[in-house]
Amino acid sequence: xxxxxxxxxxxxxxxxERTRALVxxxxxxxxxxxxxDIVNPLLWEIGHVxxxxxxWVLRHLHGRKPIMANxxxxxxxxxxxxxxxxxxxxxxxxxxxxxMQNVLDEVMxxxxxxxxxxxxxxxxxFLSLVLxxxxxxxxxxxxxxxxxxxSKPKFADDREMKPSPELTNQIKDEPxxxxxxxxMIPGGRFLLGSAPDRPFVFDNEMGAHExxxxxxxxxxxxxxxxxFAAFVEDRxxxxxxxxxxxxxRWRQRVSAQHPVYWLRDGSKWFCREFDEVVSLNExxxxxxxxxxEADAYCRWAGRRLPSEAEWEIAAGAEPTTDDQSITKQxxxxxxxxxxxxxxxxxxxxxxxxxxxxxxLPAGDSAFGCRQMIGNVWEWTASDFGAYPGFVPxxxxxxxxxxxxxxxxxxxxxxxxxxxxxxxxxxNFYPPDRRDVWAGFRTCxx
Numbered sequence: 395x396x397x398x399x400x401x402x403x404x405x406x407x408x409x410x411e412r413t414r415a416l417v418x419x420x421x422x423x424x425x426x427x428x429x430x431d432i433v434n435p436l437l438w439e440i441g442h443v444x445x446x447x448x449x450w451v452l453r454h455l456h457g458r459k460p461i462m463a464n465x466x467x468x469x470x471x472x473x474x475x476x477x478x479x480x481x482x483x484x485x486x487x488x489x490x491x492x493x494m495q496n497v498l499d500e501v502m503x504x505x506x507x508x509x510x511x512x513x514x515x516x517x518x519x520f521l522s523l524v525l526x527x528x529x530x531x532x533x534x535x536x537x538x539x540x541x542x543x544x545s546k547p548k549f550a551d552d553r554e555m556k557p558s559p560e561l562t563n564q565i566k567d568e569p570x571x572x573x574x575x576x577x578m579i580p581g582g583r584f585l586l587g588s589a590p591d592r593p594f595v596f597d598n599e600m601g602a603h604e605x606x607x608x609x610x611x612x613x614x615x616x617x618x619x620x621x622f623a624a625f626v627e628d629r630x631x632x633x634x635x636x637x638x639x640x641x642x643r644w645r646q647r648v649s650a651q652h653p654v655y656w657l658r659d660g661s662k663w664f665c666r667e668f669d670e671v672v673s674l675n676e677x678x679x680x681x682x683x684x685x686x687e688a689d690a691y692c693r694w695a696g697r698r699l700p701s702e703a704e705w706e707i708a709a710g711a712e713p714t715t716d717d718q719s720i721t722k723q724x725x726x727x728x729x730x731x732x733x734x735x736x737x738x739x740x741x742x743x744x745x746x747x748x749x750x751x752x753x754l755p756a757g758d759s760a761f762g763c764r765q766m767i768g769n770v771w772e773w774t775a776s777d778f779g780a781y782p783g784f785v786p787x788x789x790x791x792x793x794x795x796x797x798x799x800x801x802x803x804x805x806x807x808x809x810x811x812x813x814x815x816x817x818x819x820x821n822f823y824p825p826d827r828r829d830v831w832a833g834f835r836t837c838x839x
Contacts (some may be wrong), residue, residue, distance in 0.1 A: 399514075400683060402521050403502045405813065409528045410498050413440055414491060416535045416547050425487055429480050432829045433538045436634035437487060438469070438479045443531050444494040445469035445642075446631045447524040450789070452503045453515075455520050461496055464816075522594035523789060529811040533831075536809045539668060540682075541829045544745060546668045569757070574614045574752070576838055577708075577762045580608035584707050584721040587781050588818040593637050598793040599818050605703045611709050613836040614699055615751040615764050617691070620676030623663055625691045626652045636693045641686030644826050647737065652755070656826045665829060677750040679770040679833040684824035685801045688773045688834040697836035699775040702802045704837065709759050709766040709805070710817040726816050728759035728766045733814040739768035741812045748808055748831075763835075765815075767815055771803040771832040778802050778822035793822075800824055807831035 417425065417436050425437040432440075452458040460466070468474065468482055485493065503568055505521060511549035539547065574733050590594045631651045634642055644650075652658075655666040656674065663674040665681075683691075692698050698707065709728045711720040725731060729738050738757035740749050741745075748769050756762050778800040786794050800822040806815035809831060823830055 399505055403505050404524065405525055406469045406498060406501065406521070407810075409525055410494060410531070412532050412549075413443055413528060413535070414494070415549050416532055416539075417491070419488070420544065421550055422487065425540075425739050426480060427538070427542050429477075430541065431476065431825065433541055433634050434476070434534070435479050435649075436535060436538060437490065437529060438482065439535060440694050441465075441469060441484065441490045442469040443528050444490075444497045446498045446527055450520045450524055451504065451517070452497070455517060456504060458500075461500070464494060470828075471800065474656075484627075518652050519594060523787075526594070526596075526814050528706060532811075533687065533807070533809045537829050537831065541738055543666070543669050546670075551806065560649075564705075567746070569769075572628045574764075577612050577614050577763055578609040578707055579607075579711070580713060580717060580719050581607050581707075582711075583607075583720070583722075584703065584711055584720060585724055586703050586706055586818075588816075596792065596819070597600065597785065597787035597824075598778075598781070598784070598820050601783045602818075603782050606677075607701075607703055607707055610704055611835070612701070612704065612761075612763065613835045614762055616679040616770055616833050617688075617837045618676060619665075619674050619678055619680050620661070620753055622653070622680040622691060623674070623676070625694050626656075626668045628694065630690060633694075636690045638689060641690060641815070642824070644686050646768075651812060652685070653680060653687070675750075677752065679751050680700065681748060681770060681831060683833060684748075684828045685773050685823075687828075690837055691834075696838055696839060699773060699834060700837045702774040702776040702804060705772065705774050706817055707806045708761055708763050712760045724817075725760070726818075728763065728817065729757050729768045734767065734815075739806075740765070741768040741806060741810055741815065742810050745808055766805050767804050767817070769808055770812065771810075771821060771830060772805045772806045772807070773832060773834040776805060777822070791794075796822055803830070803832055 417440060423581055426435045427433065447459055448465070453460065466473070468484060474482070481588065484490070505517065519544045536547065581603050583606050585602050586605045588599040589602050590600060630636055633643060639644060657671060659667065665670050665674050707720065710725045712723045712725065714721055725800060727738070729821060732739055736744055740754065751765060751769070754765055757767065759766055764799060777798065779797050801824070803821040803823060804819070806819070
């Protein structure tokens, strides 16, 4: 138990350092930011992260009194309506940092005092919950910085946050993404979801159940900027027949003509990355497209989005020896069960952005699909819903309120933490959201 206690407390400390670093350079006006329905005031968000940790570990698990008397009225996301968060009288940034540190100190002290007690297993569940919750909000803070045009985050030690020179050497002899083409998945029966024997599982992944999937062909890589630009230049955003009814209404409402951060100068495409305008890299995955845009592209290309079951099979299944079906063997990650490394996946902010879709062949799935973990979230065709026998976890607001009107994304992105992501992890957003680090890959019809 000592090693598990040391590991979780070190992760909690590191996550809190990352949260602070993500906002450390921002002034008071930036910490409040524009009132938009797709972001939170960052001053509220960092306080909420600490409140959530205090609520589930110190108060729910240990019955402690609140550290901040009015914390619930400020930071309980289930009760504080999103549109009111800019109107709250929030503590200053420095006061919020003090609160964040006080909560963390108390949590770490309790973890140390209970590492040999019978309650340690229960404590580990809630410690894992608050850690991964903070990781999710850290990714959301990056999305907010992008949405509001702030500069890239700055970290104290950025040596590991730059693309490795070895990465670029991997693609010298690789064909273009277009010629990598599809890979055939033989289909069969597959156990979709996470088994309950994992140390921590989110409620929407539980209820692992067998599904039968027909053979299908899926692209080896995510869709690239270059491929999506062909859709844009063929007037894809103007052609009503390519869009479902809800998608066309969205396109008209926002007057979309191309992905949200793209800019054109003559014949060249550029894009905004945080506060900088850079040339569009044709070999990187298309980013910040919503489900409607991905779906319209598929109609234009004569393709379709994979279901989440197909996506998970392509990422985690293995073929039988005769390649006629899939085995019952299931991988936790595309490359196997070993935890992610920089050679396998672009995660943990390491590259501070997306990389070429041809990179990281060491992370290929058994069927040759590349970068199914990391680099860019991928939309699927599936509605977000409950698996059979769904039972909400202690944090009841995490999944159930969003069933039915959200779409499932899989795989993580460059800012996703490696301790959070795996093949069965389900992310979910409404189909009109473009602020997420999301793209897609496609299947043959």
